[in-house]
Amino acid sequence: MPKIHRLASGVIAENRRARFDYEVLEAFEGGIQLTGQEVKSTQAGRADITAAFVTLRTSPRTGGTELWLTNTAIPPWQPKNAPPDYDERRPRKLLLHRGEIAALIGKLQTGGLTAVPLRLYTKGRRVKAEIALVRRRKKGDRRDIIKKREAEREMRRALKM
Numbered sequence: 001m002p003k004i005h006r007l008a009s010g011v012i013a014e015n016r017r018a019r020f021d022y023e024v025l026e027a028f029e030g031g032i033q034l035t036g037q038e039v040k041s042t043q044a045g046r047a048d049i050t051a052a053f054v055t056l057r058t059s060p061r062t063g064g065t066e067l068w069l070t071n072t073a074i075p076p077w078q079p080k081n082a083p084p085d086y087d088e089r090r091p092r093k094l095l096l097h098r099g100e101i102a103a104l105i106g107k108l109q110t111g112g113l114t115a116v117p118l119r120l121y122t123k124g125r126r127v128k129a130e131i132a133l134v135r136r137r138k139k140g141d142r143r144d145i146i147k148k149r150e151a152e153r154e155m156r157r158a159l160k161m
Contacts, residue, residue: 022134031095054115
């Protein structure tokens with residue numbers, strides 16, 4: 001049995017592009033419902049959340065609304081031992097408290113807001129996701145951010161000399 005080489009920092013995957021493209025309004029921490037081999041694969045640092053987003057679904061059992069992490073790529077731990085029907089981009093259920101789910105759903109139903117994952121990380125033996133309620137930035141706002149960042153770099157360079 002191969003040994004799992006866990007990442008030292010605990011952060012498995014980060015969506016840096018989301019912080020640039022979106023204005024983060026509020027962040028939530030939640031668990032993810034994973035299979036055993038997906039947990040091993042994420043602990044080894046093989047997960048990708050760059051194209052991921054959160055969707056709402058109605059539960060067929062309870063009739064309540066659930067949050068699902070869609071389009072997250074978690075490759076199989078051992079590709080040759082993976083089940084033949086394994087889909088690395090399958091939707092995965094997010095595990096949050098009932099009050100957090102209700103608050104997030106209420107805010108998502110107002111116009112112009114989206115929920116995206118900012119990062120995946122380990123907390124003890126569990127894999128957690130930081131989900132953020134975001135609003136898309138306009139193109140001009142993003143250009144302003146780039147200009148400010150470059151001006152700060154220039155100031156730091158001038159101060160070093």
